[in-house]
Amino acid sequence: MCGATEGGLSLDGVNVAKEAVIQGQVTRGGEPVGSAYVRLLDGTGEFTAEVPTSATGHFRFFAGEGEWTLRTLAPRTEPVDTRVRAAVGSVAEVAVAI
Amino acid sequence: MSREESLVTVQWVEDNLDTDGVVLIEVDEDTTSYDKGHIRNAIKLDWTTDLQDQVRRDFVSKAQFEALLSERGVSNDDTVVLYGGNNNWFAAYAYWYFKLYGHQSVKLMDGGRKKWELDSRELTDELPTRTRTSYTATEQDHSIRAFRDEAVAAIGVSNLIDVRSPDEYAGRLLAPAHLPQEQSQRAGHMPTSLNVPWSKNANDDGTFKSDEDLKALYAEVGIDDSKDTIALCRIGERSSITWFVLKELLGHQNVKNYDGSWTEYGSLVGVPIALGDEPGEA
Numbered sequence: 001m002c003g004a005t006e007g008g009l010s011l012d013g014v015n016v017a018k019e020a021v022i023q024g025q026v027t028r029g030g031e032p033v034g035s036a037y038v039r040l041l042d043g044t045g046e047f048t049a050e051v052p053t054s055a056t057g058h059f060r061f062f063a064g065e066g067e068w069t070l071r072t073l074a075p076r077t078e079p080v081d082t083r084v085r086a087a088v089g090s091v092a093e094v095a096v097a098i
Numbered sequence: 099m100s101r102e103e104s105l106v107t108v109q110w111v112e113d114n115l116d117t118d119g120v121v122l123i124e125v126d127e128d129t130t131s132y133d134k135g136h137i138r139n140a141i142k143l144d145w146t147t148d149l150q151d152q153v154r155r156d157f158v159s160k161a162q163f164e165a166l167l168s169e170r171g172v173s174n175d176d177t178v179v180l181y182g183g184n185n186n187w188f189a190a191y192a193y194w195y196f197k198l199y200g201h202q203s204v205k206l207m208d209g210g211r212k213k214w215e216l217d218s219r220e221l222t223d224e225l226p227t228r229t230r231t232s233y234t235a236t237e238q239d240h241s242i243r244a245f246r247d248e249a250v251a252a253i254g255v256s257n258l259i260d261v262r263s264p265d266e267y268a269g270r271l272l273a274p275a276h277l278p279q280e281q282s283q284r285a286g287h288m289p290t291s292l293n294v295p296w297s298k299n300a301n302d303d304g305t306f307k308s309d310e311d312l313k314a315l316y317a318e319v320g321i322d323d324s325k326d327t328i329a330l331c332r333i334g335e336r337s338s339i340t341w342f343v344l345k346e347l348l349g350h351q352n353v354k355n356y357d358g359s360w361t362e363y364g365s366l367v368g369v370p371i372a373l374g375d376e377p378g379e380a
Contacts, residue, residue, distance in 0.1 A: 018280055037212055039302070040275050047297030048263040049275035052128075052183065052212075061275045064265055073302060075218045 009058045011091065020086040023060035024094035025053075026072055032057030033098060036074040043067050064088075072096050101309060104193075104346040106179060106205045108214050114179075115139050121176045121228075124211070125192040126183045127335070135221035137181070137214060141170055141228065145188050145335075149195060157357075160235045163199050167235075171228025177203040185297075185304040186210035190338040194355055198243055200236030206342065209305040216303055242345070244328045244354035246362055249288070250369055254380025257327040258291035261340045262360065266332070267293040269373045273332060283364030286371040288330070289378040294319050296336040299343045312343055323350070330356040330363070 009023050022040070026033045034055040040048045043066055051059045061068075063086040070082040077098050084092050106114075114120050115138050122140040124132045132142040143149060148166055151158055158166065172178065178196055182189035189210055196204045207214075215221075244252075252258055265271040269285035287293070298315055300306055307315070321327065327344060329337035334357030345353040356363075363369065372378030 014278070015280065019278060035215055037216075042263065042265055044264070046264050046295060048265060048271070050184065051276045052131075052215075062273075062277060062279050063275045064270050064279075071302070073212075073216060075216050079302065 009060055016091060017089050020063045020065055020088045021060065021091040022063050022068060022070070022084055022086050022094060023058065023091060024070075024096060026057045026059065026074070026096045026098060028074070028077075028098050033074055036072055036098070038096070039071040039073070041069040041071055045069070070094060070096065072098055074098055099346040099349060101306075101347050104205055104342070105208050105306065107208050108217060108219065111137065111179060111181070111207050111214075112219060119176055120179060121172050122179050122181070122207075123172075123192065124182055125180060125188045126211070127188050128183060131183050131211070133223070135223055138220065138222045138224065139226045140181075141172075141226060143170075143192060145191065149192065157195065157198075157238075160199065160237060163235045164233050167233035168231050171231055172233060173231045174202070174234055177205060179205045179207055181207035181210045181214070183211045185212060185300055185339070187296075187335045187339060190342050191335040194242065194338045194341055198238050200239060209303055212304040241352070242341070242354055244330075244356040246358050246366070248354075249328055249330065249356045249358070249363065250366075252326070252328050253288055253370070254290045255325070257321050257325050258288055259321070259327060259329045259337075259340055259344075260287050260291040260293050260360075261296040261329055261331045261337045262287075262293070263295050263297075264293060264375065266360075267291075268375050269371075274336075281361075283361055284371055285364070286373045287360075287378075288363060289370050289372040290380050291330070291372075292319050292321075292377055293375070294340065296331065296339045299339060306343065306347065309347060312348055316344070316348070326352040326354070328354045328356050330359040332360045333357070334359045 026036045036053045038059040039050040072080045129144045180189040267287045272281040329340040331337040341355040344350040
């Protein structure tokens with residue numbers, strides 16, 4: 001697999017065959033949110049990682065096989081939880097609307 | 099130490115942006131974060147270039163630290179207030195680093211950059227100017243820094259607190275999940291180390307939990323107060339958060355941060371490694 005999913009983050013330089021990638025974009029009313037934080041929680045709800053979104057609202061994690069929860073925090077918004085399944089060798093694209 | 103002596107709120111920082119003798123410093127894992135916007139009057143320290151020797155794996159020397167802070171305009175008498183992204187991981191690392199070199203008045207901004215941003219407080223790209231100083235550091239205080247041999251000797255003897263995420267501790271991940279997983283070291287954890295993820299110290303907005311909650315957390319996992327404690331993670335930054343909680347907020351004695359952490363231990367030849375969710379035997 002090479003190149004990015006349309007509209008998503010570029011995967012240049014990412015060895016997708018060895019990674020379980022979870023990535024996506026945070027939007028509010030269809031507009032990208034560049035001031036959000038996305039937390040990756042494991043199957044027990046424990047924190048695994050967190051990233052701020054880019055100016056275009058994008059984020060990416062290198063997870064492991066299994067079920068994960070993305071918890072999105074942003075100013076003036078209640079946290080939004082999104083479930084996602086990750087697998088090595090694939091890219092799970094997630095759209096988070098807040 | 100106590101919460102009052104080592105922690106300030108974002109509101110306190112906003113109220114003291116122009117206070118003489120207070121120096122606000124941003125330290126981030128993403129070293130470009132400051133350049134995209136920072137709290138007014140804050141200066142930047144780059145943990146990869148300012149705080150690390152550029153050839154061997156170690157910190158900058160006392161003389162280099164003195165030259166750095168002198169050039170950035172930090173005085174021995176200043177109150178240094180640190181903040182950063184990633185829930186203050188690298189700001190806590192810098193806090194510990196300033197203590198290592200004997201700075202007297204250091205504080206962490208509770209919640210770090212994330213709390214500031216989630217509150218929609220102002221950021222600027224204006225760079226402050228500070229007058230050069232003549233900073234004097236002390237020799238490193240090794241009562242708060244653990245090295246490799248001491249860490250190995252602590253297996254089954256001291257409280258070893260591994261603050262990485264459960265998946266890293268068990269060996270299912272090799273790095274925090276915002277980083278690629280292909281790493282050179284072996285996976286797993288030091289036998290007998292207890293897994294208390296750093297995140298259990300903090301609320302979702304990055305602020306620390308109350309002293310009562312933190313005391314309950316460490317009592318529940320069975321930390322033995324009569325023993326010395328060593329905290330570790332992957333490269334020593336997340337464990338700085340836990341060192342800060344145990345030493346500065348809760349006042350435990352003899353707490354060290356092992357900055358070599360898993361990238362060193364997991365590369366050592368012949369040392370024991372435990373896999374899975376249980377601490378394992380010494």
